[in-house]
Amino acid sequence: MTFEEYVRGRGPALVRLAVLLVGHRQLAEDLVQEVLARAYVRWERVVRADHPDLYLRRMLVNAHVSWWRRKSSHEAVGLPEREEAAPIMVDSEVAERDALWRVIRTLPRRQRAAVVLRYYEDLDDLAIAEVLDCSPVTVRTHVMRALATLRERLAEQRPVGSTR
Amino acid sequence: MTQLEQQIVATLRDRADDSVDVTLLLDAAQQQGAGYRRRRRALSVGGGAVLGVATVVAVLGAVVAAPRPDPARSLIGTGTDRSPSASASTPYVPVLRPPVQAGATPATVDPKVVGADPTLFHFDLADAALPPDALIQWTSVDGLERLTVQPDSNGALVQVQVSRISGLLDPMSGTTRSVSVGGRPGTLVMSGHDEYGQLRWQPVPGLWAQVQGPGAAADITRVAGLVSFDHVLRCVVPFRLTDVPAGARVQACSSVFEPRGATGSATVHIGQYAVTVELDRFATLPDPTTTVNGRPAKVRQYPGDGGAQILQVDIDERDSVLDLLAEGRYDPTTVLALAAGVVLVDGQPDGWPSPRAS
Numbered sequence: 001m002t003f004e005e006y007v008r009g010r011g012p013a014l015v016r017l018a019v020l021l022v023g024h025r026q027l028a029e030d031l032v033q034e035v036l037a038r039a040y041v042r043w044e045r046v047v048r049a050d051h052p053d054l055y056l057r058r059m060l061v062n063a064h065v066s067w068w069r070r071k072s073s074h075e076a077v078g079l080p081e082r083e084e085a086a087p088i089m090v091d092s093e094v095a096e097r098d099a100l101w102r103v104i105r106t107l108p109r110r111q112r113a114a115v116v117l118r119y120y121e122d123l124d125d126l127a128i129a130e131v132l133d134c135s136p137v138t139v140r141t142h143v144m145r146a147l148a149t150l151r152e153r154l155a156e157q158r159p160v161g162s163t164r
Numbered sequence: 165m166t167q168l169e170q171q172i173v174a175t176l177r178d179r180a181d182d183s184v185d186v187t188l189l190l191d192a193a194q195q196q197g198a199g200y201r202r203r204r205r206a207l208s209v210g211g212g213a214v215l216g217v218a219t220v221v222a223v224l225g226a227v228v229a230a231p232r233p234d235p236a237r238s239l240i241g242t243g244t245d246r247s248p249s250a251s252a253s254t255p256y257v258p259v260l261r262p263p264v265q266a267g268a269t270p271a272t273v274d275p276k277v278v279g280a281d282p283t284l285f286h287f288d289l290a291d292a293a294l295p296p297d298a299l300i301q302w303t304s305v306d307g308l309e310r311l312t313v314q315p316d317s318n319g320a321l322v323q324v325q326v327s328r329i330s331g332l333l334d335p336m337s338g339t340t341r342s343v344s345v346g347g348r349p350g351t352l353v354m355s356g357h358d359e360y361g362q363l364r365w366q367p368v369p370g371l372w373a374q375v376q377g378p379g380a381a382a383d384i385t386r387v388a389g390l391v392s393f394d395h396v397l398r399c400v401v402p403f404r405l406t407d408v409p410a411g412a413r414v415q416a417c418s419s420v421f422e423p424r425g426a427t428g429s430a431t432v433h434i435g436q437y438a439v440t441v442e443l444d445r446f447a448t449l450p451d452p453t454t455t456v457n458g459r460p461a462k463v464r465q466y467p468g469d470g471g472a473q474i475l476q477v478d479i480d481e482r483d484s485v486l487d488l489l490a491e492g493r494y495d496p497t498t499v500l501a502l503a504a505g506v507v508l509v510d511g512q513p514d515g516w517p518s519p520r521a522s
Binding site for chain 2: 003004007008011012015016017019020025029032033034036037038039040041042096097100101104115116119120133147150151154
């Protein structure tokens, strides 16, 4: 598989994953571009790995913490943590998703990554563990704590009397 | 799946799903990757990668011309003797490291010397960790001295990094464990299934060292024990820079050794830009568009990282290509004059010069 074939096939998925990790489209594209550029330099080694996609996902997840810090410290424009404008609500479902997304963005990065990899990438615990470079038990712990946090914070946001 | 989990799935899909311009992503990644490749001077065996920069966007009309009526010639001049490259007449004797700089202060005596002069390396790695058939690259840039060992063109890299600033070393992530390197405490991180490790320690107060590469914990620790800091090596390159503007300084230097030849690169900082000069062995220059000092050459300008223009000058040196890459707010005339002033040096690496900006 050539680098071009990989990017054309999997590049969009990496960007979408990065969007969920970073929370900002433009920064996500920048991050993916950086990770792909680093993979490009060593592409022969990357494709020799059993699962290039796992390799790239791992690069992406690992890169985003240090990259984020560097980006944040060098670009004092407030962009990374800028709160996006609240969308116009068309129904309660959209409003709930918006609220949930805002809470997901507050999760610790490892927890957020575990949630994204499980519920968006649909990876099992073992695959997530390989990406996060931890044990499957740790993955389950991350997800459990994330779910507990989400439940708790969503409950705090719901108006009194809400049953959901 | 619980209701909350279903909501999470829907929310994440909502947020993530959007169109992605994959062509733009591919082009940007390739260009940025080419930039990384150049900056790190990770010469591929065969040297052809240097010519692999994908995009040539603009042509310097004032400089590039048909091979004979070359406007740049008047700027560049023709008096410099461009001697043939070393491989033309002198058999190459493989070496693993640049020459020792006698009389230089070693890091064990004063750690502050590390990174202060990009033409010096204040560490060494024993032969036992330097396979003779490997691609071995010694680099100093911006306060970080680095050795990269690549067993073959596709092999995994082993790196030694040395700096006074721990933040310049590659970040370590994962579960740490304590180890000892030469009696000094160190921190080891293994990733994957204990198949890749990073070991960081302080050989002397004020100095950080890190070894990283594939292998078990014992392998990483063994390599770290083979790093020494009691003598100094001199970065050498197979060329001299004879036409460098006043005020320029050497920013980075790299000496590269492989079984069939050696080469090197130097980055010179000039005002608001930098020019990296490198001789790529065993390379050819296809489709030259102009000449520099009578040699077939190609001059290209294209967007680099972040969209800023890069100026690339490639000059055919028979069995090698002299490559100059200018980044920043460069002056094309100055860059071309610098290119014309590069004089190749024959002989073995021990006799090569260190880059000097003046």
